[in-house]
Amino acid sequence: MEQYKMFExxxxxxxxxxxxxxxDLEAVFTNGGESRVVKGFYKGNGTYAVRFLPEKEGVYKWKVSGCVExxxxxxxxxxxxxSAHGIVRAVGTHFEYADGTPFKPFGTTIYAMMHQKEELIRQTYETLAAAPFNKVRYCVFPKHYDYxxxxxxxxxxxKDEDGKWDVNRPCFAFWDHFESGILKLQEMGIQTDLILFHPYDRWGFSALSLEQCKIYLDYLLRRFSAIPSVWWSMANEYDLMLKHPMEHWYAFEQFIAENDPYHHLLGNHNCxxxxxxxxxxxxxxCVQTAWMEKAAEWMRRFNKPVVYDECCYEGNLPYNWGNISAFEMVHRFWSACTVGAYCTHGEVFLSEDEVLWWAKGGVLKGESPKRIAFLRSIxxxxxxxxEEWENKWVADAENEEFQKVMERFGLLRESISEAELDALDRKDKDCRGHYGDKVFLQYLGRHCNALLSWKLPKGHKYRVEIIDVWNMTRETVLTQCSGNIEVQLPGREGMAVLAVEECL
Amino acid sequence: MEQYKMFExxxxxxxxxxxxxxxDLEAVFTNGGESRVVKGFYKGNGTYAVRFLPEKEGVYKWKVSGCVExxxxxxxxxxxxxSAHGIVRAVGTHFEYADGTPFKPFGTTIYAMMHQKEELIRQTYETLAAAPFNKVRYCVFPKHYDYxxxxxxxxxxxKDEDGKWDVNRPCFAFWDHFESGILKLQEMGIQTDLILFHPYDRWGFSALSLEQCKIYLDYLLRRFSAIPSVWWSMANEYDLMLKHPMEHWYAFEQFIAENDPYHHLLGNHNCxxxxxxxxxxxxxxCVQTAWMEKAAEWMRRFNKPVVYDECCYEGNLPYNWGNISAFEMVHRFWSACTVGAYCTHGEVFLSEDEVLWWAKGGVLKGESPKRIAFLRSIxxxxxxxxEEWENKWVADAENEEFQKVMERFGLLRESISEAELDALDRKDKDCRGHYGDKVFLQYLGRHCNALLSWKLPKGHKYRVEIIDVWNMTRETVLTQCSGNIEVQLPGREGMAVLAVEECL
Structure with missing residues (x-):
């Protein structure tokens, strides 16, 4: 038994x-004064299993009861x-592994990854091995949709004798196979953001009753909860599931909270x-939106991490959710990450063989992944x-006229609607982040400044570099600086400026 | 006396x-049964003038009274x-000259154009002669601001003996000179969008009292109202004028309405x-915003034309209002114009001599004007x-499942805030315009479709072309088509598709 590794x-x-x-199978694991009860599950062929994720070193006593004693x-x-760091958890507005190792999600989306042929799945693993992604969103149920x-x-x-799904009879071959994917990704250092329900269905999985859903969840939680790399995404586009009113979502949420002994990350993705x-x-x-400017506000409001798990996909489809440019995808990643939020990639290029990364995996064709790798490395x-480095209208105490204008700005901003305020901020607001006094970052996005002025804290020494997020270059332009600085920029889109405190 | 030309x-x-x-000077002009009263003004040096804009052919009898009989x-x-078509007027959500000639504004901004040295003004005229702009926004009062x-x-x-502005003593040399600019532009086919007030001031013009303002307006209206090419823009950023509460703006509005006999176009520009x-x-x-998605909604709400008179400026300043790329400027023009709104250009490139087009004129350095010319020609x-070609979720009557999803979409859209709805539409909504059954246009903007499907009306024949708004190319891809069509696109940003009914 190794700490942070599943024990079976x-x-x-x-x-x-x-x-x-x-x-009817459960176990109690006790280490020192602490006990944890976990449920076991049936694997088929007369085999039962109990899984446990040990999070502490020391001696665990275990006792199994029920149909096995x-x-x-x-x-x-x-x-x-x-390599084992435990479950990723939310700590304030960011994520870290149970052992305190930082985790910054750089996700991608392969909805039906595990419903493809073995060869394609193998190719997907190969692609992921060379890609910058450390989280994959994919579904338990297969996906029926264009492409x-x-x-x-x-x-x-x-199925039962009527040809209907019998949730009380898991298809063990399916679960063995599906699980192999989770474990394979885990080996590769990749988290599984597991989508439990979704509406794109021709088989009937989206129309299971609440009771059937709970039986399905029960089996899934008994089986997967001890795997540290799993996140629960209650749904993809929960709000489009016509058979599930809000009460069902609250019931699923409660069921998961009560039956996952480890309280893995839990989100619910909207349309x-x-x-x-x-x-x-x-x-x-966990949001689907391209409303990148909201990240900091949501983090303040909820005190939780924000992940733009769907911000449109790089590609060329005739659907607006699936045809942003690589530049725009990279732009959205930088927009989110600069203020301490996260973003998830997806790719949809029309192809003869109907193998689009976002659904089936395979190979990546787009231009964004290498730039996402560059961002991740930084x-x-x-x-x-x-976290957000707020745009403060710093009023020069001596300039009375300026003070009055700032006051007017404040009053005007209070007098307009949320939508109007958003429109204003989208146009004017800088995208800036900081880590205490140690790091300052501004992503200029579509602004083409030839000049950027900053007020850095005094009494520190910073190295300042200009980053070209598309061409993936970094150029140090100032060292040992502090206070008011000016940085010359090339006057084109996609630039960032980063100041990091120098070790003295 | 010529129709649509100022008579003095x-x-x-x-x-x-x-x-x-x-x-004390007014005149009555009578043509047939119709009379119009206009006020005269003093030109200095013992000269009085009465100006009139005749809009009808025929004999005008005039009678001047007051200090001159x-x-x-x-x-x-x-x-x-x-060349004379009269005053441009709003007709529904678009503009046309008094004689019915269409007018589609393609404006630019040169705030302090007429406060520069003669040589620079001459250069500005030369530049405008070769530029695509048919409207210029500029101020009566000089501008104090960065650059x-x-x-x-x-x-x-x-000024009076105390060194304060005496609004009762117009500086005639100023007005003669300023007027020469309006008339010069008019000769060139360019409308003057005249900014009557603005906050960027070190001379005191923004702090005139309401009564002083009315005297200024009175003189200005007596003098300029008969010039057909003038629009009244009450302010640039009215809301930043600390000395003018809303009552003043309503008073200015009413004063202008009562004292401009011709009711020139009247707008008020916000910050x-x-x-x-x-x-x-x-x-x-007349709006300052980059909220391009709102145009059609505003046109429906107000039944008035929408002009994005400030949508940020092409340039490289360290201010976010002044550093969008040429592509983004062109993108905003297409976004506005496709649904039947209009947009105004401005340019701010840092330069040693502090001659930035947006304030002083001179030469254009940017890459957007030639693309704006291309759009204008189309x-x-x-x-x-x-006008907007609405995105209708066309429910296939036979597909019950699809109908239910559409219904769900409708309910969900009603359940979210205006700001959320905007964010959704910004991501998903197509930018499309039409003119009856004769023209259909979709600007794909940042969407990189490789394919576009349209349902054109049956019983017509269309020529369909692909437009690259940046590279300024047009390629006819279909002729004599109607009904369902598919257009292959190159899968990059900045494309548009245009269908125009063919003459049979």
Whole structure:
């Protein structure tokens, strides 16, 4: 048993009498004064398993009861290879692993990744191995949509004699296979942002009843909760699921909170109406929107991380959600990350073979991933997490006229609607982040400044560099500076300026 | 006397006893059963003038009274050179000259054009002669602001013995000179969008009292109202004028409405808070904003033309209002014009000599004007005015599932805030315009479609072309088509598709 690695106990037994999803099997793991109860599950072929994620070193005593009775103990040691850091958790407005290692999500989207043929899945893994992504959003259920017409080989459940899905009979081959994907990605250092429900369906999974959904969730949680790399995304576009009123979402949320012993990250992805991200069980704001300017406000409001899990996709589809340029994708990543939020990639280029990355994986064709890698490398070398560096209208105490204008600005801003204020900020507001006094970053986006003036704190010494986010160049232009600085810029889109405190 | 050309009567007399701005002089012009009363003004040096803009052919009898008494008659004939079309007026959501000739404004901004040295003004005229702009926004009062520090030679008024502006003593040299600019532009086919007040002032013009302002306006209206090419822009950034509460703006509006016999176009330009464009005297929505998506909504709401008179400027300043790229400027023009709104250009490139086009004129350095010319040429060859071609979610009557999703979309859209709805539309909504069944235009903007599907009306035949708004190319891809069409596109930003009904 290694800390932060899934531990599994297996038992042989007779087949369950009733439900094969919800079996009478649980275990208590006790280490020192702390106990945790986990449920076991049926793997098929007379095999039962109990999984546990040990988060502390020391001796765990375990006791299994129900359709299997057993007990024992294991010594949990620090994982030898150093790669296991535990579950990613939200801490304030950012993420970190259980062991405190920072985690900055750079996600991509491959909705039906695990419903493709083995060869294509293998190719997807290969692509991901060389890509900058450390999180993949994908679905348990297959996807029926434009460019998504192939029939998967396996489904989550067996059918009953009427040809209807029997949620009490998991298709074990499906779950074994699906799980192999989660574990493979985990090995590669990639988190699984697992989409539990979605509306794009021709098989009936989106029309399961609340009770059926809970049985499905129960099996899934028994099986996957001990895998540290999993996040729960309740849905993709929850609000388009015609069969699930809001009460169902609250019920799913509660069920997950009660049945996931580890409280993995939990979000819910919208189409039109944002989920209520103030709800206590929701760990982070998972949003579909290109409203990049809102990140800092949402972080302040919810005190949770913000992830733009769908901000449109790089590509050339005849749908506006799927035809932004690589530059625009990179622009959205920088817009989010500069203020301490995160963004998720997706790619949709029309192709003869109907293999679009966003649904099926395969190879990446776009121009954004290498720029996302560049951004990731910059963010990961920073000594901490960015948060918004607010645009303060600094009133020069001596300039009375200026003070009056600032006061007028304030009054005017209070007198207009939220939508008008947004429009104003979209036009005027700088996109800036900082980490205490150590890091200052401004992403200029579509602004083509030839000059940028900053007021850096005095009593520190900074190295200042100009970053070209598209051409992926970094040029140090000032060293050992502080206070008022001016930076000359080339006057084109896609520039950033970064000041990092120099080690003295 | 020629139709649509200013007619002037001049009289010698003694200097006014009191105010030189508000003199006792008026005239009645009568043609057939119609009479119009106009006020005369003092030109200095014992000269009085009465100006009149004849809009009808026929015999005008005139009678001057007050400090000058005279009468006579003139026969008004159609202007021989065919260049005079009268005052531009708002008709529904578009503009046309009094004689019905279409007018589609393509403006630029040169705030302090007439406060520069003669040589620079001459250069500005030369530049304008080769530029695509048919409207210029500029101020009566000089401008004090960054990159605007030079002292003008002339001001609108003389000073009193205390060194304060005496609005009752117009500086005639100023008015003669200023007027020469309006007339010069008019000769060139360029409208003057005259900014009557603005806040960027070190001389005191922004702090005149309401009564002083009315005297200034009175003189200005007596003098300029008969010039057909003038529009009244009450202010630039009215809301930043600390000395003028809303009552003043309503008073100015009313004064102008009552004292301009011809009711020239009247708008009021905002910084933060849009002026109330529903007010009856306001002829069009003059807005500062980059909220291009709102145009069609505002046109529907106000049934008035919408002009984005300030949508940021092409340039490289360290201010976000002055550093958009040429592409972005062109993008904003196309975004406005496609749905039947209009946009105004401005240019601010840092330069050693502090001559920035937006304030002082001179030469154009940017890359947007030639693309604006390209857009203008396309719009002007269309057989009519565009209006929004609405994005209708066309429900296939046979597809019940699709109907339900559309219904859900509708309900969801009703359940979110205006700001959320805007964010959604900004991401998803197509930018499309049409002129009846004769013209259909979609500007794809930052969308990189490789394919576009349209449903054109049946029973017509269209020629369809692909336009590259940046590279200024037009390629006909379909002829004699109707109904469902598909257009292949190159999958990059800045493309438009235009269908025009073919003459059979």
């Amino acid at each position: 106990l297996k038992f042989e037994g007779s087949c369950p009498n009733g439900s094969e999803a919800v079996v 057993a007990c024992g103990e294991e010594t949990c040691v620090k994982a030898v290879d150093g 998504n017409h192939n029939e998967p080989e396996l489904f989550a459940f067996e 039109i109406k944002f989920y209520d991200n103030s709800r206590p069980n929701i760990t982070h704001c 963010l990961e070398e920073l000594p901490g997490y960015l | 009567l001049k009289f010698e007399g003694s200097c006014p006893n009191g105010s030189e701005a508000v003199v 005279a009468c006579g008659e003139e026969t008004c004939v159609k202007a021989v050179d065919g 605007n520090h030079n002292e003008p030679e002339l001001f609108a008024f003389e 933060i808070k849009f002026y109330d464009n529903s007010r009856p005297n306001i002829t069009h929505c 719009l002007e060859e269309l057989p009519g005015y565009l």
